[in-house]
Amino acid sequence: MRAGIIGVTGYGGMELFRLLSAHTEITEVVLYSSSKAGIELSEEIQHLYHVHDQKLRSLKQLSSDGLDIVFSSAPSGVSSEFLPSLVDENLKIIDLAGDFRIKDADTYRAWYKKEPPPQSLVNQAVYGLTEWKREEVQKGKLIANPGCYPTAALIGILPLLKEKAIHPSSLVIDAKSGISGAGATPSKGTHFSQVNDSLGIYKINQHQHIPEIEQSIQFCADVDTKITFNTHLVPMTRGIMTTMYAELTDSVTPRSVKEIFESYYDSEYFVRVHREKANLFTKQVYGSNFCDVTFAVDERTNRITVISCIDNLLKGAAGQAVQNMNVMFGMEETKGLKSSPMFP
Numbered sequence: 001m002r003a004g005i006i007g008v009t010g011y012g013g014m015e016l017f018r019l020l021s022a023h024t025e026i027t028e029v030v031l032y033s034s035s036k037a038g039i040e041l042s043e044e045i046q047h048l049y050h051v052h053d054q055k056l057r058s059l060k061q062l063s064s065d066g067l068d069i070v071f072s073s074a075p076s077g078v079s080s081e082f083l084p085s086l087v088d089e090n091l092k093i094i095d096l097a098g099d100f101r102i103k104d105a106d107t108y109r110a111w112y113k114k115e116p117p118p119q120s121l122v123n124q125a126v127y128g129l130t131e132w133k134r135e136e137v138q139k140g141k142l143i144a145n146p147g148c149y150p151t152a153a154l155i156g157i158l159p160l161l162k163e164k165a166i167h168p169s170s171l172v173i174d175a176k177s178g179i180s181g182a183g184a185t186p187s188k189g190t191h192f193s194q195v196n197d198s199l200g201i202y203k204i205n206q207h208q209h210i211p212e213i214e215q216s217i218q219f220c221a222d223v224d225t226k227i228t229f230n231t232h233l234v235p236m237t238r239g240i241m242t243t244m245y246a247e248l249t250d251s252v253t254p255r256s257v258k259e260i261f262e263s264y265y266d267s268e269y270f271v272r273v274h275r276e277k278a279n280l281f282t283k284q285v286y287g288s289n290f291c292d293v294t295f296a297v298d299e300r301t302n303r304i305t306v307i308s309c310i311d312n313l314l315k316g317a318a319g320q321a322v323q324n325m326n327v328m329f330g331m332e333e334t335k336g337l338k339s340s341p342m343f344p
């Protein structure tokens with residue numbers, strides 16, 4: 001199978017390259033660049049010196065390259081410009097950006113401040129939260145790979161929403177991310193001297209992942225609700241932790257919560273539900289496709305705290321994208337993704 005990567009000079013693209021070049025079903029990985037076509041990848045990315053000496057290709061060559069699948073890891077708002085022209089019977093597409101995730105055009109405009117892609121393609125796109133959308137992903141041709149924060153939050157909270165174990169309107173999601181979540185190009189807000197030795201909150205009540213999480217709560221748990229969701233930048237390279245708080249409905253006990261999680265995730269390789277009140281660290285999923293989950297019932301306040309963590313570049317981006325590719329092509333879902341987390 002031949003796979004292409006758009007945006008391989010970025011963090012998501014680099015991780016895609018690392019995973020796909022070790023994937024036993026992929027015979028060739030073809031790399032595309034919008035700005036550096038014609039140069040060798042290792043000229044741009046020094047850590048890949050002697051690993052890959054193929055020249056980066058122009059996006060214009062892509063449609064005639066006979067690929068089976070292409071991963072687009074370009075900035076949000078960009079793929080809606082070039083992906084529509086690539087949609088073709090024989091090419092499967094996985095987009096890591098936000099462009100095709102939001103079904104309602106006005107909602108997309110309101111949160112992304114951009115024009116959405118053609119509605120027919122948005123309708124066709126499958127939201128690739130694999131554990132919750134496996135059957136649709138299997139039939140999909142265009143996958144909107146989920147955002148990093150929504151992946152962590154949704155995996156942790158959907159079972160409780162679906163089983164009506166919590167009051168939806170009471171849900172508060174407090175999320176924290178490493179700096180690689182902001183991509184490979186430094187900006188004022190991600191400059192080392194400003195983020196090092198500091199904790200910052202950003203996009204307060206305005207993060208573009210709010211409508212994405214609400215939409216999935218509606219589609220996956222059949223619950224129409226508005227959430228409170230905020231994001232923090234942590235001086236670490238990778239990792240996301242979401243700490244979620246909600247009011248319990250009647251008769252929910254620690255045992256019943258554990259049973260709910262087990263009923264959804266016992267057979268899911270990439271979701272590891274830990275014992276109640278286990279201390280989670282982002283390092284325990286570093287470099288892996290795992291989403292780790294724990295919870296704590298507070299009988300004093302009748303509230304629950306649910307915690308989930310992922311590596312933003314793996315389960316939050318490239319790892320989940322490869323998981324989706326495996327599902328789309330009927331391969332073993334864990335193929336190329338079983339390596340243990342890097343620790344410490």
Ligand SMILES: NC(=O)C1=CN([C@@H]2O[C@H](COP(=O)(O)OP(=O)(O)OC[C@H]3O[C@@H](n4cnc5c(N)ncnc54)[C@H](OP(=O)(O)O)[C@@H]3O)[C@@H](O)[C@H]2O)C=CC1
Nearest residue numbers: 007009010011012033034035073074075076097181183184
């Ligand atoms: N970082 C993360 O943790 C996550 C990121 N995402 C999403 O994945 C996508 C990639 O993120 P990330 O790798 O961090 O971003 P980066 O900024 O690190 O990389 C983006 C890459 O896109 C390419 N690019 C830029 N402009 C264009 C264009 N006009 N057309 C085609 N390609 C272009 C660039 O490569 P070149 O110049 O070589 O073309 C660049 O290296 C984004 O949409 C992001 O929102 C999703 C989940 C998690």
Ligand SMILES: CC(=O)N[C@@H](CCC(=O)OP(=O)(O)O)C(=O)O
Nearest residue numbers: 076096097098147148177181182
């Ligand atoms: C730390 C950091 O800046 N993270 C990014 C999330 C990256 C991501 O998943 O973005 P898309 O949904 O647009 O693909 C942010 O908060 O915007």
